[in-house]
Amino acid sequence: MADGHDVIVLGAGAAGLMCAARAGQRGLRVLLLEGCDQPGKKILISGGGRCNFTNVHTAPDRYLSANPHFAKSALARYTPRDFIQLVEAHGIAWHEKTLGQLFCDGSARQIVDMLLAECAKGNVELRCDAAIRAVRHADGAFTVETVGGEVSAPKLVLATGGPSIPKMGATSFAYDLARQFRLKVVQPRPALVPLTLGGDDVLFRELSGVATEVVASAGKARFREAALFTHRGLSGPAILQASSYWQPGDTVMIDFLPECTPDRFIEAKAENPRATIRSVLSAELPDRLAVALADRIGEPKTFADTKDKALRMAGERLKRWIFHPNGTEGFAKAEVTVGGIATADLSSKTLEAKTVPGLHVIGEAVDVTGWLGGYNFQWAWASAVACAASL
Numbered sequence: 087m088a089d090g091h092d093v094i095v096l097g098a099g100a101a102g103l104m105c106a107a108r109a110g111q112r113g114l115r116v117l118l119l120e121g122c123d124q125p126g127k128k129i130l131i132s133g134g135g136r137c138n139f140t141n142v143h144t145a146p147d148r149y150l151s152a153n154p155h156f157a158k159s160a161l162a163r164y165t166p167r168d169f170i171q172l173v174e175a176h177g178i179a180w181h182e183k184t185l186g187q188l189f190c191d192g193s194a195r196q197i198v199d200m201l202l203a204e205c206a207k208g209n210v211e212l213r214c215d216a217a218i219r220a221v222r223h224a225d226g227a228f229t230v231e232t233v234g235g236e237v238s239a240p241k242l243v244l245a246t247g248g249p250s251i252p253k254m255g256a257t258s259f260a261y262d263l264a265r266q267f268r269l270k271v272v273q274p275r276p277a278l279v280p281l282t283l284g285g286d287d288v289l290f291r292e293l294s295g296v297a298t299e300v301v302a303s304a305g306k307a308r309f310r311e312a313a314l315f316t317h318r319g320l321s322g323p324a325i326l327q328a329s330s331y332w333q334p335g336d337t338v339m340i341d342f343l344p345e346c347t348p349d350r351f352i353e354a355k356a357e358n359p360r361a362t363i364r365s366v367l368s369a370e371l372p373d374r375l376a377v378a379l380a381d382r383i384g385e386p387k388t389f390a391d392t393k394d395k396a397l398r399m400a401g402e403r404l405k406r407w408i409f410h411p412n413g414t415e416g417f418a419k420a421e422v423t424v425g426g427i428a429t430a431d432l433s434s435k436t437l438e439a440k441t442v443p444g445l446h447v448i449g450e451a452v453d454v455t456g457w458l459g460g461y462n463f464q465w466a467w468a469s470a471v472a473c474a475a476s477l
C-alpha cells in the first residue's frame with residue numbers, strides 16, 4: 087500500500103477525529119490530516135467553551151437536508167447514549183442544561199482530549215499544519231498533496247466541514263473536491279446565524295441587548311426560545327434556529343406573548359379598565375421592549391376608552407409580529423452551513439460516494455444540518471462511526 091496507510095482522513099474536526107479513531111481501532115492504518123496547527127478548533131469554542139456535545143432528543147426531524155430520510159440510518163446506529171457512554175468512560179462529568187442539551191461540566195478541551203486519546207488507541211497518525219492543496223485519484227489510490235508533500239491510500243474520507251467561521255480554519259474545500267469528483271453540491275448558505283434588519287424594522291436596533299422568550303417562525307418551523315435584539319438585527323436561540331429555515335425575501339414571525347391568547351388585553355380590561363397596553367406589556371416583557379412595542383401599536387388610551395376590537399387586533403399583532411430581515415450576518419458568524427454535498431450522491435449506510443468507490447464524506451460537509459443544541463455534533467459522531475465501520 088502506498089505510504090503504508092489504508093485510509094487518509096482529511097480534517098481533524100469532530101467528524102474526522104471520531105472516524106479516524108474508530109477506523110484505527112478496527113486495525114486500519116489511518117493518517118489524519120489537519121490544515122490548522124491543532125485539531126478540533128470548533129469543538130474548543132463550542133457551547134461557550136463547554137461543548138454541547140449531543141442532544142438526548144436527537145431524531146431525524148431535527149435535521150435539514152434535501153433528503154430528510156438520509157440521516158436516519160447513521161443516527162440510529164450511533165445514538166446520544168453511545169456518545170454519553172464514551173464520555174463517561176473517559177471520566178468526563180456532564181450535565182443537561184435545557185431542551186435535552188448535554189454539556190461538559192468542565193471544558194470542551196476534555197472532548198478534544200478524549201477524541202485524541204481514542205485516536206491514540208487506534209494508532210492514528212495525526213499531522214497538523216497540513217493544509218490540503220489537491221487530491222488525485224488513479225489506479226485505485228487517492229493521492230493527497232499537502233504543504234508537507236504527497237501521501238496516498240486506497241480510501242479517502244472527506245471531513246473538512248463547511249465554510250462557517252473561516253477564522254477557525256473553515257474552508258469550502260469539501261465542495262471543491264466534490265465538484266472535482268462530479269458530486270453535486272446543494273447550494274450552501276449560513277445557518278444558525280443572526281438575522282439583520284433594515285427598512286422600518288431598523289428602529290428595533292435601539293433595543294440592542296434586550297432579550298425575551300418568544301416563538302419565532304420561519305416558514306413552517308417554529309421555535310420557542312429566547313430572542314435577542316442586537317445592533318444589527320435579531321439573534322438569540324429562537325432566531326438562530328429560525329435562520330436555518332429562512333431564505334432571502336422571507337419574513338420571520340415573532341409571537342411576543344407565547345403564554346397569552348390574542349384576547350390578553352380584553353381579559354386585562356375586565357380586571358382593570360384603567361390599564362393600558364403599555365402597562366400590561368410592561369408586566370409581561372422587558373420594559374424597553376414593552377415601551378417600543380406599545381409605541382408602535384399606537385394605542386395609548388386606557389382600556390376603558392378602547393374598543394374590544396382594537397384590543398383584539400393589538401393582541402393579534404403582538405402574537406404575529408412580522409419582521410422582514412434583509413440578510414444574515416453571513417458565514418463569518420454562522421455556527422453551521424445548510425446545504426453541502428448532495429446526499430443523493432452518497433450511501434446513507436456508509437457515506438461513500440456512489441460514483442467514486444473509496445471516497446467517503448462525513449460531518450458538516452454533507453447536506454445534513456442539525457438544529458441548535460448538540461444536534462450537529464451528534465451528526466458528526468454518527469456519520470463518522472457509520473463511515474468508519476464500512477472502511
Ligand code: FDA
Pocket residue numbers: 096097098099100101102119120121122125126127128129131132133134137138139140216217218245246247248250251254255256257258259420421422448449450451459460461462463464466
Ligand atoms: P469541523 O469544522 O469541526 O472540522 C473540519 C476540519 O477540517 C477543521 O479542523 C478544519 O481546520 C479542517 N480543514 C478544513 N479545510 C481543510 C483543508 N483544506 N485542509 C486540511 N484541513 C482542513 N454544534 C453542536 O452540536 N454543539 C455546539 O455546542 C456547537 N457549538 C458551536 C459553536 C460555534 C461558534 C460554531 C462555529 C459551531 C458550533 N457547533 C456546535 C457546530 C459544530 O462545531 C459543527 O457542526 C461540527 O464541528 C462539524 O464537524 P466537522 O468535523 O464536520 O467539521
